[in-house]
Amino acid sequence: MDNVEELRKKLIGSARKKVQEKFSSKDVHIAKAVNLLEDIDAASNLLIEQLREWHAFHFPELNELVKDNDVYLKLVYSIGERKNFSVKKISGVLGDENNAQEIASAASNSMGSETAEKDLSEMKMLALNCLNLRQEREYLSKYLEESMKAELPNFSEIAGAVIGAKILAKAGSKERLAFMPASTIQIIGAEKALFMHFRKGVKGPKYGFLFQHPLIKAAPFHVKGKLARSLAAKLAIAVKADFFGKRDISAELKKSLEERARQLAGRKMKPGKKAEAPAQKAFPEKLEIRRNDFTGSWKARGSHEQTEKRNGYAERRGGDERHGPRSDGFGARSGGFRPRTGSFGAKSGGFGNKKFFGHGKGPGEKSFAGHSGNSGGKNFTGRDRTTGTFKGTGQAYHDTKKSFPRAQESGASHGKSFGRTGPGGRKPFRDSHGFRQKSRKK
Amino acid sequence: MEGVYAVNSHLATENLVKGEQVYGERLLHFEGKELRAWDPYRSKVAAAVKKGLKQLNIGKGSRILYLGAAEGTTISHLSDIIGLKGIVFGVDVSARSMRKFVYLCEKRKNLVPILADASQPNIYKEYLEGFSIDALFQDVSQKNQADIFLKNTRVYLKRGGFGFLSVKARSINSAMPVEEIVQEETEKLENEFDILGVLPLQPFEKDHAMVYCRKK
Numbered sequence: 260m261d262n263v264e265e266l267r268k269k270l271i272g273s274a275r276k277k278v279q280e281k282f283s284s285k286d287v288h289i290a291k292a293v294n295l296l297e298d299i300d301a302a303s304n305l306l307i308e309q310l311r312e313w314h315a316f317h318f319p320e321l322n323e324l325v326k327d328n329d330v331y332l333k334l335v336y337s338i339g340e341r342k343n344f345s346v347k348k349i350s351g352v353l354g355d356e357n358n359a360q361e362i363a364s365a366a367s368n369s370m371g372s373e374t375a376e377k378d379l380s381e382m383k384m385l386a387l388n389c390l391n392l393r394q395e396r397e398y399l400s401k402y403l404e405e406s407m408k409a410e411l412p413n414f415s416e417i418a419g420a421v422i423g424a425k426i427l428a429k430a431g432s433k434e435r436l437a438f439m440p441a442s443t444i445q446i447i448g449a450e451k452a453l454f455m456h457f458r459k460g461v462k463g464p465k466y467g468f469l470f471q472h473p474l475i476k477a478a479p480f481h482v483k484g485k486l487a488r489s490l491a492a493k494l495a496i497a498v499k500a501d502f503f504g505k506r507d508i509s510a511e512l513k514k515s516l517e518e519r520a521r522q523l524a525g526r527k528m529k530p531g532k533k534a535e536a537p538a539q540k541a542f543p544e545k546l547e548i549r550r551n552d553f554t555g556s557w558k559a560r561g562s563h564e565q566t567e568k569r570n571g572y573a574e575r576r577g578g579d580e581r582h583g584p585r586s587d588g589f590g591a592r593s594g595g596f597r598p599r600t601g602s603f604g605a606k607s608g609g610f611g612n613k614k615f616f617g618h619g620k621g622p623g624e625k626s627f628a629g630h631s632g633n634s635g636g637k638n639f640t641g642r643d644r645t646t647g648t649f650k651g652t653g654q655a656y657h658d659t660k661k662s663f664p665r666a667q668e669s670g671a672s673h674g675k676s677f678g679r680t681g682p683g684g685r686k687p688f689r690d691s692h693g694f695r696q697k698s699r700k701k
Numbered sequence: 702m703e704g705v706y707a708v709n710s711h712l713a714t715e716n717l718v719k720g721e722q723v724y725g726e727r728l729l730h731f732e733g734k735e736l737r738a739w740d741p742y743r744s745k746v747a748a749a750v751k752k753g754l755k756q757l758n759i760g761k762g763s764r765i766l767y768l769g770a771a772e773g774t775t776i777s778h779l780s781d782i783i784g785l786k787g788i789v790f791g792v793d794v795s796a797r798s799m800r801k802f803v804y805l806c807e808k809r810k811n812l813v814p815i816l817a818d819a820s821q822p823n824i825y826k827e828y829l830e831g832f833s834i835d836a837l838f839q840d841v842s843q844k845n846q847a848d849i850f851l852k853n854t855r856v857y858l859k860r861g862g863f864g865f866l867s868v869k870a871r872s873i874n875s876a877m878p879v880e881e882i883v884q885e886e887t888e889k890l891e892n893e894f895d896i897l898g899v900l901p902l903q904p905f906e907k908d909h910a911m912v913y914c915r916k917k
Contacts (some may be wrong), residue, residue, distance in 0.1 A: 270828060274816045458875055
């Protein structure tokens with residue numbers, strides 16, 4: 260029994276020591292700081308909103324005129340009461356005569372109620388606290404920048420301190436981040452979307468925290484994903500350089516990244532060509548039924564050029580430059596579902612095959628046949644309907660069949676119920692499910 | 702079931718350290734004993750008992766290895782059951798939760814903390830030498846739960862010893878139906894274990910199941 264007690268003592272000691280070691284690294288502080296930063300932002304926004312509402316009982320015009328939170332807080336804190344809003348006092352805070360005049364005249368002609376000194380002093384206290392909170396945030400972000408620069412100079416130079424710190428916090432530690440593949444860095448912060456992708460087969464995320472990166476923000480819509488991929492790759496290199504070495508390679512990385520951004524920005528919207536050829540060869544008859552790509556086709560229709568070319572668009576979209584040619588009968592698929600490709604099935608342990616194939620052979624196949632009945636170059640460039648589950652779609656198909664037998668005869672298909680009328684652009688007829696239908700008269 | 706009480710549909714164990722709560726649980730007084738309510742929503746072992754686990758096969762003096770100790774919620778009850786003659790080794794990787802567990806270990810003389818990765822049982826082999834483990838509990842959120850379980854049971858669990866593996870389906874695969882995952886995991890154990898029962902833990906835990914087995 261004695262040696263058990265001894266062992267216990269020893270292990271408690273060693274566990275304590277290990278806990279100490281673990282929390283003595285710099286990473287934990289960075290993670291805490293960046294989480295705190297977000298919380299402070301949320302909290303200060305909340306408080307300022309409340310203060311604006313409250314002070315607006317007394318002086319609503321100030322709330323309307325001053326949009327800048329910092330200025331607003333300073334005005335409320337240092338002046339507060341409406342009748343004290345003189346041009347001189349306001350410009351003392353603002354340093355700007357014109358606006359001061361406007362505010363002062365609003366103050367003399369205000370809709371606000373009279374408010375007691377006591378109430379106003381509460382508001383002033385709140386304003387002071389908000390100002391302090393904003394100050395604290397500034398210090399914190401400076402601290403974060405400094406410590407990121409010290410810990411991960413290359414990485415933070417490219418990612419930016421806050422985004423870099425967020426990624427680091429999610430990764431857990433410097434070491435784990437250094438061993439991460441670029442693809443993980445790319446989508447870190449988009450876990451929810453990623454698991455939706457695994458679970459329901461919606462399109463996978465293209466970026467997580469990186470979405471907020473200035474480079475990605477500035478990129479045109481259609482190359483955002485590509486650029487995120489490049490950015491993540493460079494980040495992966497940068498963090499490895501930080502962790503394993505001391506060399507400063509951020510300038511090189513940045514340069515090549517910017518070049519890549521320039522190159523991508525010059526790209527046309529729909530390259531398309533790459534995917535077209537194999538798609539036609541393998542499944543020519545399936546070309547009309549394009550994958551309903553929610554954002555993609557929405558965007559395309561919005562632009563003038565694409566509207567003009569709409570007829571040609573269907574052919575070109577036979578495949579998809581990102582996911583390759585459609586390789587299976589997913590005509591019936593709606594709702595942003597990603598075509599099941601081999602890699603998707605394999606990744607998720609083969610479940611995809613079973614589930615999705617079952618459907619493809621069932622109602623999917625049928626509505627698919629409906630599609631090919633209507634191939635005269637007419638195109639249902641459609642924003643698709645996100646109908647929730649896959650099963651739901653099949654059901655909708657069967658129901659519409661019953662309610663609109665004539666439409667079926669005339670070759671108007673139900674698969675098309677998710678599309679639009681032809682290029683003529685008659686107003687779409689909606690079926691009982693609210694899906695757009697071709698008109699019943701025909 | 703030795704050491705486990707049922708009071709008004711509450712599960713409870715006799716408190717080893719009188720008057721002390723571990724995680725804010727209720728203290729019940731029953732026939733002069735002080736009992737700690739065992740919350741099935743917080744402890745998977747308790748949930749399994751609620752869901753019909755007949756035997757825990759541990760009692761006074763048992764030696765237990767617990768992988769995935771976390772803050773020691775479940776372990777505190779196991780420690781109640783086995784009493785001062787038994788011993789529980791609690792293994793966990795997370796320093797954050799180990800902090801709380803260490804405090805618990807200092808109060809309860811039959812608990813031993815090990816801050817280590819359960820998927821590498823050789824790291825803590827030296828500490829466990831000379832102890833034959835009667836029961837092994839595992840509750841880790843890792844993809845290779847079954848492998849970790851097998852690795853550890855091969856090294857430490859004695860023949861005829863009992864294993865309690867709580868399968869966390871969502872850690873293994875976020876998309877597959879739970880039943881399939883649990884079945885797959887259970888099949889992995891079949892070579893080395895007699896499977897005595899598989900208990901889904903609804904409604905106490907979502908997407909979890911307790912696999913209860915005996916080493917061949």
